[in-house]
Amino acid sequence: MAARNRWLPHARKRHAVPADLSPAQPGTTLCGVDLVVPAPPLPAVHRYWPTCVPCDEAWRRMEGIPTHAERVAARATGTTP
């Protein structure tokens, strides 16, 4: 299955956006921030920006992957998320 989202640098964080957005196209991140998709090449420093937590949680829910909070809670209770 093709990826539904991809990660982009914006406002000093790595946000997830729908994978079908093209460079210079306006869109909205999974956390609800409006942006214009930057054109490559992106400066390498963007790779070190922190991941946006709300985008990460939304992406994990879409992909069926437990969130960090769910994993921590499961570890504390001894259950499987």
Ligand SMILES: [Zn+2]
């Ligand atoms: Zn975000």
